[in-house]
């Protein structure tokens with residue numbers, strides 16, 4: 001037997017223990033080990049029943065994700081696991097699977113092949129394959145409906161979300177919850193059932209219900225999918241696979257599942273989602289900041305400014321258990337800020353996200369203040385006052401005066417130079433950017449902006465802090481707009497050019513939401529407030545190169561007071577529930593303005609809309625990468641997926657460009673350059689990689705991010 005699996009016995013019960021730390025993934029060797037153990041048990045007349053259990057901190061948390069990548073060039077895992085699962089189910093003596101921690105993916109499939117399942121109350125059960133663009137590939141979609149019922153199986157396989165032990169017991173996934181020691185409880189259970197005929201999950205057809213009942217379940221699931229996750233292969237395949245369980249005998253169903261699994265496995269969507277999975281882990285690695293770099297403890301914090309961002313950031317800190325002082329300039333603004341925070345917490349309680357008690361505990365951690373008193377004790381300050389250099393410098397000068405040495409002084413600025421802000425202090429090494437995204441308590445992205453002088457410890461501490469706060473921290477350099485907004489500029493610029501050239505507002509947004517963006521670029525502008533960009537454009541007017549084409553329609557809308565959702569009108573018009581509808585008046589205005597400007601109008605295809613907007617993102621991303629303001633292409637992908645609603649199943653803008661092929665992207669950029677001028681100058685790195693036949697993913701950098 002392999003050393004990943006051990007066989008022992010206790011009181012006539014054989015115990016198979018999986019020991020493949022850290023999560024007992026079903027790597028090669030584990031299924032073989034279990035199979036050999038079963039052979040030995042079959043030979044041993046004194047064994048009455050078998051317990052299958054995981055050693056260490058969990059049962060089996062799933063397949064080894066690295067194996068999926070290998071499978072596309074080799075043999076799929078399902079083929080290896082399926083025979084083992086049948087062998088477990090066909091054992092003459094009952095197999096009791098004992099679960100603690102998680103039984104996810106292949107672990108769940110393994111558990112369901114047992115005749116019984118017992119679990120600790122803290123255990124969790126799920127088929128999360130869909131999150132990697134896959135479906136269960138070892139009969140999960142066939143056994144789950146037989147245990148939990150068709151509707152629940154569809155829900156679990158489509159959402160990928162787990163259920164806890166209590167729910168699993170109600171559903172019939174689990175037969176007993178064990179209160180104390182799992183192994184002793186499982187052995188006791190095994191002795192109780194040893195003489196009874198062992199039920200095979202694959203023969204338990206009573207929960208498969210009638211064709212008519214099931215038809216309703218499947219059509220409702222497909223309808224929901226069409227609304228929320230249009231174009232996604234894995235959830236649709238999961239529904240098809242569960243449907244197969246209800247319409248075919250078990251082994252036919254397994255074959256149907258296998259076929260769907262392979263289709264998903266070889267899809268671009270799955271490759272992209274697996275890329276996202278690994279990229280999210282990669283972001284934490286910073287070449288010039290070793291893992292053992294000293295990280296400062298953050299026991300307390302201050303947020304300066306209780307506006308849109310400051311209030312949200314204070315909540316994020318409080319939610320993570322960090323007491324926070326919330327400082328405002330005047331009482332009215334402070335009261336407004338605290339009222340918003342209270343109502344946000346009340347809403348979360350209303351929606352059942354957490355209990356009233358938790359909300360109160362969190363709220364208690366936020367102390368409103370108007371003075372700089374007590375700042376001398378805190379470990380971290382996050383500044384979120386109005387966007388203006390003079391004000392930011394004034395605040396940092398004050399922070400420098402009142403904060404203890406070593407305290408981290410962070411700014412949430414979205415456009416201003418961290419170095420210039422740091423220059424207002426006597427300790428630029430303690431100054432850094434922590435760029436949260438709106439709404440700060442919801443969005444997962446945190447850009448950590450490294451200034452020229454930011455110390456390695458300060459960077460490491462902020463990276464660590466992002467995890468504590470439940471965010472994905474991505475290190476970026478201090479350039480205008482940092483990474484996310486720097487790329488967003490050209491993206492939204494193209495959206496506006498397209499309008500000026502003849503595309504309708506709805507057509508532009510539809511093309512990009514059909515591509516998978518959470519929202520179209522114009523609707524996003526309305527949500528964020530068109531006036532924000534308008535103000536920034538006015539402030540940076542002196543930096544624009546004369547003669548370069550600039551969009552003008554959005555500025556004109558702002559001049560008319562059409563700021564977007566907050567004023568009830570922008571690119572769209574809004575009712576009092578902030579529901580958008582197309583505004584014919586906007587179409588009319590645009591036509592007049594464009595006619596005045598003499599821009600030619602033409603028919604524009606959806607393909608041109610997506611190419612123009614997305615390649616504008618990619619071209620700027622290539623510049624950022626080459627200039628070193630992002631560490632790797634995959635960091636840019638993570639920024640776009642977590643901060644800008646880029647579809648994860650497309651892997652992020654840089655991954656998407658790699659998938660299209662950089663030669664194709666480059667040729668198209670050159671074409672746009674010829675048609676639209678200097679603004680489309682191809683990024684040198686894009687040209688270079690396209691000519692070398694390489695990808696952004698292959699463009700590795702060993703040095704740190706440019707500050």
Ligand code: NAI
Nearest residue numbers: 305306307308309327328329333384385386387413414438
């Ligand atoms: P906001 O206008 O909602 O809030 C700013 C708050 O700062 C106001 O409540 C104001 O009273 C307060 N304030 C001004 N001077 C102060 C002082 N000396 N001491 C204490 N409080 C003071 O602005 P918002 O949107 O929250 O932006 C704050 C910062 O976050 C800006 O730097 C902005 O660029 C950045 N940011 C904004 C995002 C957004 O979507 N709104 C996204 C990411 C960053």
